Amino acid sequence: MRIGILGAGNMADALGTHWARAGHELMVSGRDAAKAATLAERLGPAARAGTWAEAAGFGETVLLAVRAEAVPDVLAAAGAADGALRGRVLIDCTNSVVPGKFVLATEGGPSMARRVAEIAVGARVVKAFNLCHEDVWRMTPPVFDGERLAVPLCGDDPGALATVRSLVEDLGCAAVEGGGLDRAGLLEATMAFMVGLWFRGADARAVLPPARYAFGDPAATAR
Numbered sequence: 001m002r003i004g005i006l007g008a009g010n011m012a013d014a015l016g017t018h019w020a021r022a023g024h025e026l027m028v029s030g031r032d033a034a035k036a037a038t039l040a041e042r043l044g045p046a047a048r049a050g051t052w053a054e055a056a057g058f059g060e061t062v063l064l065a066v067r068a069e070a071v072p073d074v075l076a077a078a079g080a081a082d083g084a085l086r087g088r089v090l091i092d093c094t095n096s097v098v099p100g101k102f103v104l105a106t107e108g109g110p111s112m113a114r115r116v117a118e119i120a121v122g123a124r125v126v127k128a129f130n131l132c133h134e135d136v137w138r139m140t141p142p143v144f145d146g147e148r149l150a151v152p153l154c155g156d157d158p159g160a161l162a163t164v165r166s167l168v169e170d171l172g173c174a175a176v177e178g179g180g181l182d183r184a185g186l187l188e189a190t191m192a193f194m195v196g197l198w199f200r201g202a203d204a205r206a207v208l209p210p211a212r213y214a215f216g217d218p219a220a221t222a223r
């Protein structure tokens with residue numbers, strides 16, 4: 001498929017590398033045209049660089065991979081408020097965290113995904129890829145203890161979710177349905193909490209029981 005990428009930084013590089021290898025056509029964009037061109041060259045012959053608006057127009061699917069504070073300006077430059085992304089799958093991987101505090105800068109207001117959906121009229125927004133560090137996404141594949149990394153998706157459009165599910169599988173990961181876009185804020189908060197644990201040296205993976213013990217273990221219950 002044709003994938004437009006808004007952003008020429010780490011996430012654009014990490015995800016774009018997998019998708020180029022999987023045979024998708026890519027257009028990368030950034031505020032620094034030379035940086036976008038360098039990334040496109042590194043991604044290979046299936047990738048080229050363009051402006052924000054060109055990348056938005058190019059992609060049947062568009063990845064939004066810019067810093068949270070740049071989202072309104074970048075979406076405006078892409079023409080999102082004028083319908084440039086109408087009908088397109090728009091993947092929002094952004095996180096809005098107060099530096100060093102592991103709390104959301106969006107606290108008390110709409111999630112990043114909601115803000116994106118409000119600006120990008122008619123886009124089919126899916127929240128994905130926000131939980132893990134870029135170097136996890138660069139792994140080929142991200143498999144831990146023999147199990148593919150599970151990637152939760154939040155979105156309202158079944159077709160868009162199916163598209164993102166296939167892009168998740170291109171990374172060697174397994175998609176998990178996380179519910180509608182109204183749950184994307186939970187995914188954003190989960191990221192902040194989990195990253196806070198990792199930075200304190202705790203194993204975020206260990207804080208929850210395996211699914212079969214989600215409601216305890218009748219054979220080993222203290223009464």
Ligand SMILES: NC(=O)c1ccc[n+]([C@@H]2O[C@H](COP(=O)([O-])OP(=O)(O)OC[C@H]3O[C@@H](n4cnc5c(N)ncnc54)[C@H](OP(=O)(O)O)[C@@H]3O)[C@@H](O)[C@H]2O)c1
Nearest residue numbers: 007008009010011030065066067068070094095130133134
């Ligand atoms: N990196 C991770 O591990 C990770 C993991 C999950 C989610 N995320 C989220 O994914 C998004 C992208 O992260 P990233 O690591 O790829 O960031 P990044 O490496 O800093 O790249 C972000 C892109 O946004 C551009 N940008 C920054 N400020 C801008 C502005 N004011 N106006 C226009 N463009 C601007 C950057 O341009 P320049 O290159 O010119 O600065 C670059 O193209 C962020 O929202 C982040 O929270 C990151």
